[in-house]
Amino acid sequence: MNIYDIAREANVSIATVSRVLNDSGNVRDVTKQRVEAVLKKHNYIPSGIARGMVTNSLKTIGIVTIDIRNLYYANVAHSIEQSLSILGFNTILCNTGYDSEQKINYLKMLVEKKVDSIILVGSPFKDPNLDKPIERISKNITVIIVNGHFGYPNTYSVRCDDSKALEKCVEYLVSKGRKNFLYLYDAETFSGNQKLRGFKNAVSKYNVKSDIFLIKPGLEEAYNKTKELLENDYTFDAVLTSEDMSAIGALKCLKANNLNVPADVSVMGFNNSILSICCTPTLSTVDSKTEQLGQIAVKVLHAVLQGEKVDPDTIIEADLVLRQTT
Numbered sequence: 001m002n003i004y005d006i007a008r009e010a011n012v013s014i015a016t017v018s019r020v021l022n023d024s025g026n027v028r029d030v031t032k033q034r035v036e037a038v039l040k041k042h043n044y045i046p047s048g049i050a051r052g053m054v055t056n057s058l059k060t061i062g063i064v065t066i067d068i069r070n071l072y073y074a075n076v077a078h079s080i081e082q083s084l085s086i087l088g089f090n091t092i093l094c095n096t097g098y099d100s101e102q103k104i105n106y107l108k109m110l111v112e113k114k115v116d117s118i119i120l121v122g123s124p125f126k127d128p129n130l131d132k133p134i135e136r137i138s139k140n141i142t143v144i145i146v147n148g149h150f151g152y153p154n155t156y157s158v159r160c161d162d163s164k165a166l167e168k169c170v171e172y173l174v175s176k177g178r179k180n181f182l183y184l185y186d187a188e189t190f191s192g193n194q195k196l197r198g199f200k201n202a203v204s205k206y207n208v209k210s211d212i213f214l215i216k217p218g219l220e221e222a223y224n225k226t227k228e229l230l231e232n233d234y235t236f237d238a239v240l241t242s243e244d245m246s247a248i249g250a251l252k253c254l255k256a257n258n259l260n261v262p263a264d265v266s267v268m269g270f271n272n273s274i275l276s277i278c279c280t281p282t283l284s285t286v287d288s289k290t291e292q293l294g295q296i297a298v299k300v301l302h303a304v305l306q307g308e309k310v311d312p313d314t315i316i317e318a319d320l321v322l323r324q325t326t
Contacts, residue, residue: 009038010031010034010038012035020035058090058116060091060116061089061115061119061301062115062118062119063081063094064094064103064118064120065095065096067098070122071244071271071274071275072243076121076122079294079295080294080298082294083294083295083298100129100130103127103129104130107133108133116141116305117304118142119297120144120145120146123191123192126148126150126190135150135152138155141154142156142305143155144157144297144300146293146297147160147162147190156300156304156312157313158300158316159314159315160289160293161316161317163195163198165317166195166198166199166202166286167201167202170199170202170208171206174206174208176326178208178238178266180238181199181203181211181236182229183196183210183212183240183242184222184225184239184241185212185213185215186216186218192242196212199212211234213229217246219246222245222246222248222249223250224249226253230257239251239254241268243271244269244271244276246269247270248279266284266326268284269283270286271286271287272288273285276323281323282323282324282325283323283324283325284323284324285323286319286321287319289316
């Protein structure tokens with residue numbers, strides 16, 4: 001039994017059945033009662049497609065992440081899903097990986113599913129190969145990116161000020177007497193480049209020594225890079241990283257080489273993940289407001305769908321979370 005069968009048995013149009021299902025009015029009481037009787041008779045449960053025939057909305061949002069195993073993406077996606085659920089939206093969660101073609105395939109699938117909007121989680125979606133597809137999609141569907149920026153009409157950005165956050169890290173450690181900085185970052189993405197810019201600006205402003213290395217993501221990569229630098233007599237009294245896992249890798253290496261943290265070397269991560277309180281000593285880090293980013297992304301989306309005028313670029317400030325490694 002589908003919406004067409006209901007309409008046929010009740011001797012009404014499909015649009016009338018949809019109005020009854022959505023309780024949108026403009027149906028005479030006698031007609032409404034007749035349709036409801038048929039619905040009750042067949043225990044009819046309407047699909048999202050049926051509900052959307054009048055409203056032109058399936059109340060479904062696509063949430064697209066790169067890697068749901070990543071704690072940052074997972075926390076933001078969870079916040080988005082919870083916030084959408086409160087507003088009565090369904091969600092389709094996609095996990096694309098880093099391949100550009102795979103990202104595009106998932107976006108095409110969501111368009112074919114007729115979602116109301118797409119929310120992209122993470123700066124890796126600021127991918128040159130995605131620029132044209134996003135521009136085309138945004139002509140018909142609102143696109144929101146968390147920690148990225150497109151600049152096309154009907155696209156909206158919600159992001160943390162990563163550049164300023166790194167500046168605050170350096171400023172704090174300089175105030176603690178640190179003069180030789182090591183920065184390990186793991187991605188040349190929009191967010192990664194913002195962090196790198198903030199670090200460079202700060203070490204230049206305070207005229208302190210710095211070394212910068214691009215590494216692969218993960219604890220082991222940071223451990224090995226830190227070990228390599230120590231073996232090659234690099235000197236540093238502060239380590240900053242672009243995410244917490246790398247900071248923990250560096251911390252583990254420093255401890256293995258009998259360096260006291262924070263007496264000899266201060267260490268700071270980024271994202272304030274659960275990992276930052278699971279290591280010893282506990283990790284100082286940057287709270288990049290993952291839950292708040294998700295909530296704001298949904299708030300922006302809801303306002304756009306309601307026809308309100310919305311700032312296309314929302315930026316929030318990160319906070320330092322000072323623990324035992326500084």
